[in-house]
Structures are given as structure tokens and as C-alpha cells.
Amino acid sequence: MKFEDYIQHDALGLADLVRRGEVSPQELLDTALARTDQTHGQLNAVVRRLDEQARQRCAQPFDTQAPFAGVPFLLKDLFQDLAGLPSSCGSKPLSRVPAPESADVVRRWQDAGLVIFGKTNTPEFGARNVTEPLAFGPTRNPWNLSRTPGGSSGGSAAAVAAGIVPVAGANDGGGSIRIPAAACGLFGLKPGRGRVSSGPGAAEGMNGAAVQGVLSRSVRDSAAMLDVLQGPEAHGPYHMPAPPQPYLQAIQQAPGRLKIGFSTESPIGTPVSSEAIAAVKDAAALLESLGHHVEEAKLPVDGLGLAKDFLLAWFSRQAALVCELEQVHGIKPSAFEPDTRAMAAVGRSVPAVELLLSEARWNEHNRALARFHGQYDLWLSPVLASPPIPIGHLATSKTLHIASDLVAMLGLSGLLRKTALFQNTIINNLAWTPFTQLANLTGRPAMSVPLYWTPDGMPMGVQFVAGLDGEAMLLRLAAQLEQARPWFGRRPAI
Structure with missing residues (x-):
């Protein structure tokens, strides 16, 4: 053929x-x-x-x-x-x-x-x-x-x-x-x-x-x-x-006829490009031409809090996965990429009580989104805060890799996740895609x-x-x- x-x-x-x-x-x-x-x-x-x-x-x-x-x-x-x-x-x-x-x-x-x-x-x-x-x-x-x-x-x-x-x-x-x-x-x-x-x-x-x-x-x-x-x-x-x-x-x-609320503001307060805004407004105009009711609506969700809860769960899961692979297959943590080692090290530093309290807050995000869906059938937003970024744009700095391995060796990864260098790196990585994690933590379908x-x-x-x-x-x-x-x-x- x-x-x-x-x-x-x-x-x-x-x-x-x-x-x-x-x-x-x-x-x-x-x-x-x-x-x-x-x-x-x-x-x-x-x-x-x-x-x-x-x-x-x-x-x-x-x-x-x-x-x-x-x-x-x-x-x-x-x-x-x-x-x-x-x-x-x-x-x-x-x-x-x-x-x-x-x-x-x-x-x-x-x-x-x-x-x-x-x-x-x-x-x-x-x-x-x-x-x-x-x-x-x-x-x-x-x-x-x-x-x-x-x-x-x-x-x-x-x-x-x-x-x-x-x-x-x-x-x-x-x-x-x-x-x-x-x-x-x-x-x-x-x-x-x-x-x-x-x-x-x-x-x-x-x-x-x-x-x-x-x-x-x-x-x-x-x-x-x-x-x-x-x-x-x-x-x-x-x-x-x-x-x-x-x-x-x-x-x-x-x-x-659907009632759709849209927003273009980043849930974590990071910049959103004119192209991303244009994409949403173009979609809103198309939806209105098809007979749907579309209006700008603020999402009643603590975006920054949700991002922190998402990352805490993600790092903890990375730590558990690395531990499991060592136990089952004998693969040492040092065999994985520096980013994986850093995330796993931070995950290992999270106390069980802190993780459980974070996971309990998922219900707050569920309820907040449910309140939104009590008024609107759908939430419309960008997927990306800017057009597709260059290859290598989000590569983690060697400085952070070295720092991560050092503090992990010293058992100080709990301090690492509180440093400005680490937190800024995380925000920079989420800044391109801050709109998608909500559907994951709340378990709602999205497209x-x-x-x-x-x-x-x-x-x-x-x-x-x-x-x-x-x-x-x-x-x-x-x-x-x-x-x-x-x-x-x-x-x-x-």
C-alpha cells in the first residue's frame, strides 16, 4: 500500500x-x-x-x-x-x-x-x-x-x-x-x-x-x-x-447546548503566551458559533496548592519506584538519570504524615472542581502556556544535579526541596504545562x-x-x- x-x-x-x-x-x-x-x-x-x-x-x-x-x-x-x-x-x-x-x-x-x-x-x-x-x-x-x-x-x-x-x-x-x-x-x-x-x-x-x-x-x-x-x-x-x-x-x-467556562490565567501564576490565549479565544468563538454558551470564569481551585500536592505525590512515587527496582532487580539508584535520583531523594525525605495530609487535600481539589461543574458543563483552557519549546529547553542544570547528589549522600534531601534553586527549577518545568495536573488529581476526564x-x-x-x-x-x-x-x-x- x-x-x-x-x-x-x-x-x-x-x-x-x-x-x-x-x-x-x-x-x-x-x-x-x-x-x-x-x-x-x-x-x-x-x-x-x-x-x-x-x-x-x-x-x-x-x-x-x-x-x-x-x-x-x-x-x-x-x-x-x-x-x-x-x-x-x-x-x-x-x-x-x-x-x-x-x-x-x-x-x-x-x-x-x-x-x-x-x-x-x-x-x-x-x-x-x-x-x-x-x-x-x-x-x-x-x-x-x-x-x-x-x-x-x-x-x-x-x-x-x-x-x-x-x-x-x-x-x-x-x-x-x-x-x-x-x-x-x-x-x-x-x-x-x-x-x-x-x-x-x-x-x-x-x-x-x-x-x-x-x-x-x-x-x-x-x-x-x-x-x-x-x-x-x-x-x-x-x-x-x-x-x-x-x-x-x-x-x-x-x-x-453546553455551558462552558474558560480561563487563560496560569493556575500557578506563571506567564501565558499570546498564542495560548489566542488559541482559547479562537476556540471560544468557534463554540459560540456552534450554539454553546461560553464565558470567562475563574476556576475556584488553589492552583499553586494543587501543584505542590501533585509534585509531592510524584516525588514520593519516584522514591517508591526506585526502591522497588532495587529490591526486585538489584538496580542501584545511581544507575538512573540525575533527575530521577533527585526526585527520588526528595521523595524519600517526605514524612509519611506529610504525604497523607497532602493526599487528603486531593478531596478539596475534587470539591472545588465539582463546584465549578455545578455551574458549567466544561472548563476550557490552554494545554500549553506557549508553543512547543526547543529541545533541551528544560534540561536540569548541572549545578542542581551535583547539589542533589551531594545532599542525598548527606541525607539532607529534605532541605533541598526547600531551597530556592530546587523550587525555581520545579516551577520552571511546570510553567509550560500548568493547566493539566488538575484533571489528574481530581480523576476527571479531559481532552x-x-x-x-x-x-x-x-x-x-x-x-x-x-x-x-x-x-x-x-x-x-x-x-x-x-x-x-x-x-x-x-x-x-x-
Whole structure:
């Protein structure tokens, strides 16, 4: 199949071609592999190839009624384990440690007929909003190779934006679906807490803040993917009721007239660029033209307090993960990246009582957002505070790395997190993406929609956050926006 034909179809469209016998899974795979080869030197999106396994899968019979039968697919190399193969999590020490069993989402993707042929780049343990692991090098944005595709699902985003695959695996613990979607001109839906299993290796990701999902070029692909992924597992911590109708069916219905509150101020008081503001105001105008009520509304959430609670949980989780890897695999903390060592050292310094009090405050953020959703159906905001930033822009200074290792060795990491150098570094890292963590800590569904490009051609997605069980509302609105301002045919020149 020629690439020019391949790129004209989303995943459901490709599966339909397979179903009708117009193309074979092997032909689709060959096209995806050729595109991977063609773009790898520029993008560095795919860090583990599974060509032979994929060819073997194509040689086997397919259930043509499976929704994605024969469609090439990429896993994110983080918490999307494929039994017997390593999940490096962006980390060199883990690049040769095989996973004992497949993740629930991977098994469901295989059952849906997808042909997995590789795994995509991610920062070490997904702990950055850019994708620049030392183990594999940076992934670059197909729209501008000097810029980041965002993180932590940056490899998947670059692969989808460049046309390697129409949809790819992703996950989101602080914005890691929405950030790269916004930076790469894609659609990205973060499901709500409990909608998709994180098992069997974990009951939940970071107390439910981290969830599994995909990045796609079409809304209907994401809707169909959520139909595949949603639903309980016997080993799951709780049961989320099924939606009243499949999401793919739900998007055939209009969303109705929605009341949407928007804001462009950074929740942590950091600058927001004119491009980010323009993206939101452009979206607001489009929404009004479609009959929705849109007004500026201040979010009743303590943004800085939420950011501190988010980071405290994140650092503590990094500390627990590093400790677990040493206990289970004998990997010393010194084997990980300096940023990981610093975060883990700070996490180890957090007293249990302080962490529990911080996690208890998540309920305050839930209640504040619920008050907002008592007045508005959705919150609209930027995803990014500025257009995609240059590769290396958020690299941690060597001074902080040295200081972090020194205070960790002396057992003084509790003091490190109170220093101006450390706190300023953290704020600088969050300043580009201060809008996304709210949906994670509150467990609410949220999406990034590619409605705006800057004058110099860089994507700037906008974010919508719904209330509890709001996935169908988000998808219906996304489908309406996609029809009003189609983006599927808008692709980078790479």
C-alpha cells in the first residue's frame, strides 16, 4: 500500500479496508515499517522494533469483525507491558528486563486485532513533560524538528503526527496524553479515574491520577479505542459502570447546548503566551458559533496548592519506584538519570504524615472542581502556556544535579526541596504545562483538541475538562468540533 493512500485513513478506516479484502494486514505493516525507517533519523519516535513478531502476527488468521483488525500499532514504552519483552520506561537499566505478563490494555489491544510492531520513546519513568531520555535521546516534533513533541507520550505523538500509525498507545499522569496531543496537532482524551484498567501490575497509577489511553488523528478512533479499553477486570480495585451506549455510537449524537467556562490565567501564576490565549479565544468563538454558551470564569481551585500536592505525590512515587527496582532487580539508584535520583531523594525525605495530609487535600481539589461543574458543563483552557519549546529547553542544570547528589549522600534531601534553586527549577518545568495536573488529581476526564496553529505553523491544542463520567460529553463535543473545523488532513511536511 502506498503511503499516500495509507495516510488518508484512520485506524477504523484501515480496518475496514482489511475487512473488505482491499488490503492485507501485511501490506499495512510494510507501509508502517517503511515510514518508521524513513522518519527515524529525524524523529527518534520508536525505540524498540518488533518487526518479526508483527510479521508473524500478520501471517495468522484475523477475526475481521474485531474493530481494529490488521491495523499497525505502537505501544508506549511505559506501563504498557508486552509479556516476555522489556518495558524500558525510558531507562537504560530496564531495557533488558523482560515483562512477566502483558498489561490489561495491551491484551485488549491484541484482542481488538491490532498488530503491535514497536514501542515508543518516553522520558525516564514518564516524569517529564518533554521526551528527552538519556537512554535513547530526544524525540523531535514532526512540525518543527528543533522543538519537543511534549511528554511523556512524545514518541507516540510524533509517530502518529508523522503518519507512522493512525493511533498509538499513551498514558497520562500529569498531562502526558494532552500535552503531546497539543504539541503535535492530535486528538488526545484522558479517561477518568477507573474507566480503564491499570493492571495487572498495579491497581491504580499514582492513586488513580495516572490512566491509560491513546493518541489519535480522529475522534472516532479514540472513541472506538475507549470502547475497547473501558470496563472492569477481576483484579481491579473497583467497578466503573459501563456507559449507557458505546462511545463510538455516542459521538453520532450532538452534544446539545453546553455551558462552558474558560480561563487563560496560569493556575500557578506563571506567564501565558499570546498564542495560548489566542488559541482559547479562537476556540471560544468557534463554540459560540456552534450554539454553546461560553464565558470567562475563574476556576475556584488553589492552583499553586494543587501543584505542590501533585509534585509531592510524584516525588514520593519516584522514591517508591526506585526502591522497588532495587529490591526486585538489584538496580542501584545511581544507575538512573540525575533527575530521577533527585526526585527520588526528595521523595524519600517526605514524612509519611506529610504525604497523607497532602493526599487528603486531593478531596478539596475534587470539591472545588465539582463546584465549578455545578455551574458549567466544561472548563476550557490552554494545554500549553506557549508553543512547543526547543529541545533541551528544560534540561536540569548541572549545578542542581551535583547539589542533589551531594545532599542525598548527606541525607539532607529534605532541605533541598526547600531551597530556592530546587523550587525555581520545579516551577520552571511546570510553567509550560500548568493547566493539566488538575484533571489528574481530581480523576476527571479531559481532552486536548487540535483547533489552532500559530502563525509560524505550530499546533496549540486547547483543553476541555469534564465532570465525573464526562467522557461521552467530551467525545460528542470533539466530534462536533472536528466536523466544524476538520484537522485530519492537516499534517506536517516531514
